[in-house]
Amino acid sequence: MSTPTDKPAAEPGVCPFTGARAGEGVPETPAAPAATVDATAAAPAARPAPRPKAAGSNEPRKTLLLTGASRGIGHATVKRFEAAGWRVVTCSRHAFPEQCPWGAGPEDHIQVDLSDVDSTVAAIAEVRERLEGGALHALVNNAGISPKGPNRTRMNAIDTALDDWKTVFQVNFFAPIMLARGLAAELTAAHGSIVNVTSIAGGRVHPFAGAAYATSKAALAALTREMAADFGPLGVRVNAIAPGEIDTAILSPGTEKLVAQIPLRRLGTPDEVAKTIYFLCTETSAYVTGSEIHINGGQHV
Numbered sequence: 001m002s003t004p005t006d007k008p009a010a011e012p013g014v015c016p017f018t019g020a021r022a023g024e025g026v027p028e029t030p031a032a033p034a035a036t037v038d039a040t041a042a043a044p045a046a047r048p049a050p051r052p053k054a055a056g057s058n059e060p061r062k063t064l065l066l067t068g069a070s071r072g073i074g075h076a077t078v079k080r081f082e083a084a085g086w087r088v089v090t091c092s093r094h095a096f097p098e099q100c101p102w103g104a105g106p107e108d109h110i111q112v113d114l115s116d117v118d119s120t121v122a123a124i125a126e127v128r129e130r131l132e133g134g135a136l137h138a139l140v141n142n143a144g145i146s147p148k149g150p151n152r153t154r155m156n157a158i159d160t161a162l163d164d165w166k167t168v169f170q171v172n173f174f175a176p177i178m179l180a181r182g183l184a185a186e187l188t189a190a191h192g193s194i195v196n197v198t199s200i201a202g203g204r205v206h207p208f209a210g211a212a213y214a215t216s217k218a219a220l221a222a223l224t225r226e227m228a229a230d231f232g233p234l235g236v237r238v239n240a241i242a243p244g245e246i247d248t249a250i251l252s253p254g255t256e257k258l259v260a261q262i263p264l265r266r267l268g269t270p271d272e273v274a275k276t277i278y279f280l281c282t283e284t285s286a287y288v289t290g291s292e293i294h295i296n297g298g299q300h301v
């Protein structure tokens with residue numbers, strides 16, 4: 001599998017949210033400074049302008065809160081939902097880049113470190129502040145980290161430092177439940193949908209994914225079942241997607257050797273994952289909850 005890192009990374013001059021290069025497009029309005037959530041900041045960010053209605057509809061635009069939007073699967077998910085007319089509120093450690101040509105971006109981005117409890121609490125308050133009408137139609141808990149040892153070695157169950165283990169769990173497991181609980185009223189108001197991004201590593205030992213990462217994803221899969229039971233009576237569906245080897249920017253050396261064992265004999269693409277996330281956030285999956293969908297070309301069989 002690829003190994004999401006725990007460090008911000010973006011190619012210079014390229015918007016990490018849309019992949020567009022500086023100069024490829026210009027926002028209709030001048031880019032605003034990045035809206036930043038800081039646990040110590042007193043003043044809230046400026047409220048966004050009223051949203052347009054969805055194209056061809058009298059309904060207000062639906063809103064998605066997406067963590068880990070700045071690259072990889074999250075980046076593809078932003079584009080998928082945007083194309084369908086959703087408002088996407090993004091979260092990551094990056095500030096929103098000023099060169100980004102995505103017009104609706106800066107005021108819909110929240111800079112947050114999900115490894116930090118206070119920052120996450122502040123971000124939840126900021127999201128609630130920014131939601132018009134108090135309704136959130138989807139929460140996608142996509143941000144994840146999979147740290148490596150020296151020389152990119154796998155961090156195993158014997159050697160992984162407890163602090164590293166806690167940080168991985170804070171981002172991969174506690175942040176998703178903090179966000180879901182903190183936004184439960186808004187999700188209920190919209191009869192919304194939650195998607196937790198787990199991993200094939202949550203169900204079996206993986207050659208590259210570390211022990212902390214794998215156990216955090218297994219816990220997130222179990223949490224998805226618990227959440228489905230508890231949020232279901234509120235009209236909120238909760239599902240997980242478990243990617244296998246997805247072609248994101250950061251693949252572990254040696255991933256190509258795994259491809260020979262995948263029935264479909266190829267890596268998955270971020271867009272293929274984004275399409276399944278979209279399915280789980282829309283009416284098409286109205287009776288699906290408590291599921292974990294494998295997106296791995298048959299790697300789990």
Ligand SMILES: NC(=O)c1ccc[n+]([C@@H]2O[C@H](COP(=O)([O-])OP(=O)(O)OC[C@H]3O[C@@H](n4cnc5c(N)ncnc54)[C@H](OP(=O)(O)O)[C@@H]3O)[C@@H](O)[C@H]2O)c1
Pocket residue numbers: 001002003004005006007008009067068069070071072073074091092093094112113114115116141142143144145146171197198199200242243244245246247248249250
């Ligand atoms: N790619 C795969 O093959 C694969 C396989 C199985 C599961 N997954 C799961 O799929 C999800 C996305 O993976 P990916 O490959 O797209 O990862 P990625 O390219 O490394 O992106 C990770 C995202 O998470 C954000 N992030 C990381 N740490 C954060 C923090 N402390 N606070 C806030 N945001 C943080 C990053 O943004 P910033 O750097 O700006 O903070 C980035 O947008 C993860 O949950 C991963 O475990 C991926």
